[in-house]
Amino acid sequence: MNKPEKKDPDTPLPKPSGRIKLANALRHLLAQKDFSSITTAEISRTSGVNESLIYRYFGDKRGLLHAVLDEYLENFVKQVNWGMKGIEGTKNKLRKFIWSTFYFYDQDRVFSKILLLEVRNYPGYFTSETYGIVKQYTNLMTEILEQGIKAGELRKDLEARSIRQIVLGGIEHLVLPAVINDGPLDPDGLTEKFCLLLFEGIQAGGIKNNG
Numbered sequence: 001m002n003k004p005e006k007k008d009p010d011t012p013l014p015k016p017s018g019r020i021k022l023a024n025a026l027r028h029l030l031a032q033k034d035f036s037s038i039t040t041a042e043i044s045r046t047s048g049v050n051e052s053l054i055y056r057y058f059g060d061k062r063g064l065l066h067a068v069l070d071e072y073l074e075n076f077v078k079q080v081n082w083g084m085k086g087i088e089g090t091k092n093k094l095r096k097f098i099w100s101t102f103y104f105y106d107q108d109r110v111f112s113k114i115l116l117l118e119v120r121n122y123p124g125y126f127t128s129e130t131y132g133i134v135k136q137y138t139n140l141m142t143e144i145l146e147q148g149i150k151a152g153e154l155r156k157d158l159e160a161r162s163i164r165q166i167v168l169g170g171i172e173h174l175v176l177p178a179v180i181n182d183g184p185l186d187p188d189g190l191t192e193k194f195c196l197l198l199f200e201g202i203q204a205g206g207i208k209n210n211g
Contacts, residue, residue, distance in 0.1 A: 016057070018047075018049045018050075018053045018057070019053070019057045019058075021047040021048060021049045022043060022044075022047045022049055022053065022054060022057065022058070022064060023064065023067060023068050023071070024047065025043050025044075025046035025047035025049075026038070026043055026064055026065065026068055027068060027110050028046060029042065029043065029046060030068075030110045030113060030114065030118075031109070031110050034117070034118070035065060035114075035118045038061075040054050040061050043061070043064070062122065062124075065114065065118065065119065066119070066125075066128060066129075066130045068114065069111070069114045069115060069119060069130055070129070070130050070133060072108065072110075072111040072114070072115075073111075073115075073130065073133040073134060073137070074133060076104050076111070076137065077133060077136050077137050077140075079100065079104065080097060080100045080101070080104075080137060080140065081140065083096050083097075083100050084096060084097070084140070084144075089153070090144060090145070090147065090148030090151065090153040090154060091148075091153070091195075091199055091203065093144045093148075094141075094144060094145075094148075094167075094195070094198070094199075095191060095195050097140070097141055097144065098167070098171065098191050098194060098195060098198075099187055099188070099191040101171050102171065102174075102175065102185065102187035102190050102191055103187040105171075105175045105179065105185065106175075106178075106185035106187055109179060109182065112175065112179045113179055115134075116172060116175070116176060116179055117179065117180070138164060138168065141164045141167065141168070142160050142161060142164050145160035145163050145164060146160045153203065154202050154203060155202055155203070158202055163202055167198065170194060170198075171194070174190055174194065175190075
């Protein structure tokens with residue numbers, strides 16, 4: 001008699017098919033319209049899953065939105081972290097980080113739409129588990145900047161947190177028009193122009209103070 005295979009306790013259990021179908025349905029609908037105009041009945045029809053399962057699996061429609069965003073963010077953070085491997089020097093790391101962000105925003109417009117347009121107008125987002133994943137991403141940039149300041153590659157009179165906020169805000173403002181209007185994005189060109197402006201201001205020995 002064959003013994004049953006032992007399950008790895010670290011291996012996540014497969015998600016119920018209804019849960020997956022609901023998440024895919026919301027992704028499909030978000031590619032066509034904004035979140036506020038999508039109803040739970042519409043998600044149910046698109047998925048072929050009973051509407052009550054939205055509340056069973058996710059609590060409500062916004063819980064479903066966060067679940068979809070969580071999957072995107074986990075993949076995003078994993079890719080950005082992977083892209084940092086083997087890269088030496090603060091400027092090179094920042095350039096890769098910035099390019100990866102532009103690229104991911106360009107490649108998956110539903111992700112961009114959810115993160116930049118749909119969740120931040122809801123106060124509960126900033127205390128959610130989803131926001132905790134976002135902080136993993138922003139903390140990675142903070143670490144790069146702090147290491148650069150400590151190594152003397154970046155100006156010591158600048159605070160890593162302030163630089164981070166300026167960089168992330170700049171990236172988002174550059175991609176927003178394309179996300180809103182479903183227009184083209186050029187990750188390579190945007191990275192080059194953005195880094196040229198950024199590095200002239202923050203690198204050690206860059207812009208000199210007058211007086």
